[in-house]
Amino acid sequence: MASYKAPLREIGFVLNDVLKVERLSELAVFQDATPDTLSGLIDEAAKLIENQLAPLNAVSDAHGCKLEAGEVTVPPGFTEFYKMYCEAGWNGISQKSEYGGAALPYTLGKVVEELLCSANVAFALYPGLTAGCFEALEASASDEIKQTYLPKLANGEWSGTMCITEPQAGSDVGAAKTKATPQDDGSFLIDGGKIFITSGEHRMAENIVHFVLARLPDSPPGVKGLSTFVVPKFLVNADGSIGARNGVSVQSIEHKMGINGSVTCVMQFDGAKGWIVGKPNQGIQNMFVMMNLARILVGFQGLGQCELATQNAIRYAQERKQGKAFNGKAEIIEHPDVRRMLLQMKAVTEGARVLAYETAIYVDIARHHADPAVREAAQDWVDLNTPLVKAYCTDSAVELGSTAIQVYGGHGFIKEHGVEQIVRDSKILCLYEGTNGIQAMDLVRRKLMMHNGRLPQRFFDAVKADLVNGPESLVAPLKQALESLESTTRWIMETYKSNPDDAAFGCCDYQRAFALTYLGWNWLRMVRAANAGSDAVYARTKQVTAEYFATRMLSQVPALLGNVRVSAAPMMELDAAAF
Incomplete structure (x- = not known):
């Protein structure tokens, strides 16, 4: 059976050391949301979710939901946990106090979302859709409708x-x-x-x-x-x-x-x-108010499943003895190919967490910062990142779920070990709230073109400014990837109107290349933050994982972008009946 332990150290490292979450407490609305306060709340959420929800994951998968006489019965334990979750205030943790919420940062709500989605992504959909409905009504409804519905949605009664x-x-x-x-x-x-x-x-x-x-x-x-x-x-x-x-x-x-x-x-x-x-x-x-935030939510669902796959694969590899590696040790984590898979899983999961959390922080800044120019810049980041978070985190959930099965070997194919459920649970994440192909088209057709290319240019400028400080083993591959991404972005913007099929055919490769480049930047920032700390072993682990990403994954970017520039004409001219 798959197990789950909230990765509190990783969460704290990303929030505090990499992304400097204390800047949220500088916003007037979040003065009490200090890093210590957020950390304490995350710890409390983790205890509840680890102890009460995670054990329901396998049984809820096996039991499912039942429909009888127009009434739906949810899996055993769901109703009881839902009550505990709502009574503890987690359902409305990020909602406005005027509607009964705790008025804490959206970012905190998304961190709790990750915990929920690792422990039991099926359950997480119930409060997740409620939050989406709340956000849509808050944005567009009359005051009368808001007063009628929002307090009950915030506290989970409805x-x-x-x-x-x-x-x-x-x-x-x-x-x-x-x-x-x-x-x-x-x-x-x-x-x-x-x-x-x-x-x-x-x-x-x-x-x-x-x-x-x-x-x-x-x-x-x-x-x-x-x-x-x-x-x-x-x-x-x-x-x-x-x-x-x-x-x-x-x-x-x-x-x-x-x-x-x-x-x-x-x-x-x-x-x-x-x-x-x-x-x-x-x-x-009105619907896209809900949809855009829901796409970020789905990205966090994917991140949660990435974490679940990664920590179970590592735990199994550390314990499982099978044959002998070249160094004579029997645990399968000593085998080079297994270690390659685990490093891939760590590189993706930890890099994607920075992408997802940074997007959430920008949501808070876009909503609440006093300076309109800062709000505008933050919203640009949210708009640019939303398709990346949704598509990359969810594609990765399926890929890492499959990798976890591979680490387990034949045992991974057996239901009792629980990792095959990750693949089954994760595939829908690539489909709903707009398929990942639609996310790629949104990135290419809308986000690149908005404000004359201002959104991607913010990204290019931020990464370039960061390339001046870092180990050459990370900086050189990132610089190459960024140059390729920037030149291909200009090419898309110049040719899209005359050759839209080319961009459409290559948009998924482009989206993946953009996400990988973003993660390359994330790994540069993580290594820098880890080196500034006092734990040499932790810093060394970050350095090795970052170098794996830079040499084995970031190197894919030029090839992916080469695909983007290939004409789609022969493929699109083929008669549909020929298939």
Whole structure:
């Protein structure tokens, strides 16, 4: 069975030594969020999650969710842990105090998210979707709707969903057909079906708040005609108490490859009463408030699974004796090929943590810094990093899950050891909230082009400024990768309008090359921070892992970017029937 121990030292090192999280306490809204306070809270979250949630991972995978007579039963232990989690205040840890939240940094919430997603990523989806629903309503809803729903979402008494996808409308959300008919009392009747609705039905919370994408009768076609609505499972009385059951029901639940403890529903809205959120026909803008933050959330889900895979592979390799390595030792960690795999896992997981945490810190700065120019710069980093975090961390979760199986050998293929579950649980992360191919197109088509290339230029300038100080073994490969990335970025920006297929065909290679270059910068910063500390063994481990990344992974960047520049014309001209 896979086990989990929160990597508190690594988390503290990244937050405090590499990214200087104390800068958040310099923001007026977070004056009490000192590094010591954050560390203490993370320790408390880790104890709860390690002791109470992690042991449920295997049983929740085996048990799954059950649908009987329109009611969903979640895996054993989930309801009890959900209650403990919410009563301890973790559900609203980053939400505003005016709605009952703790008003602590978004960054803290994402660190807790990583812990949850390592311990049991299926469970993490329940509070994760609730946070997304909260954020969407907070950004766009009327004051009346906010006062009705946000306090209950913050404390976890009610949970939330996002209802976007329909059978004919997946990534093409403009094809959605769900109807919203206005009523004399200002409400709307929602009619239609939605699929792939995470947490669409369960009884862990008293009510479920659905954030629904639908179309008004007189709206234009496509994405310009979509609006958003809040549709509760139970109607809410004037005094805030639970009222009658609304016209929304679960028709079936999906039987999936993984995340079996997370219920995925086919939902039917039959004259369900809802209220518009934001202005008519502005639904796609409202939904992307939720979607963009959800993409960061999914990246943290991938990071959590990377950590789970890495620490179990290392533990197994240190204990497992099989044959003899060239140095005569029997533990498989002494075999060069096993050590190669473990270093790859460490290099990816630890480098990706810096990418993910840095993005979260920039979310806090973009929201709360007093200087508009600083907020603008921070938002540029958030916009640029979001597709990188989502795609790289989730692709890596699948890759490292597979690597963990390889380290275990035949035992990894057996369910009782738990590492095969990582691959099954992680694959969906590459698909929902926009597939990783869509993330790559978002990076190339939108993020590179925004503000005349200002976003990637911030990255290039920051890394160049950091190249003046560091070991040559890390600086030289990073400099080469950065030069290749910058020149290819200019090429894409110049040729995209005339040859969009070339950029589209090469966007996934480009996105991976960008992420690897970012991690190369992260490893330079980690080595510098570790060398400034007093633990020589820790610093040596960081140096060796960084050199592995620089020589074995960062070296991939020029080749990936060479692929990007190859014309896609022959591939796109091939008739579809020829396949």
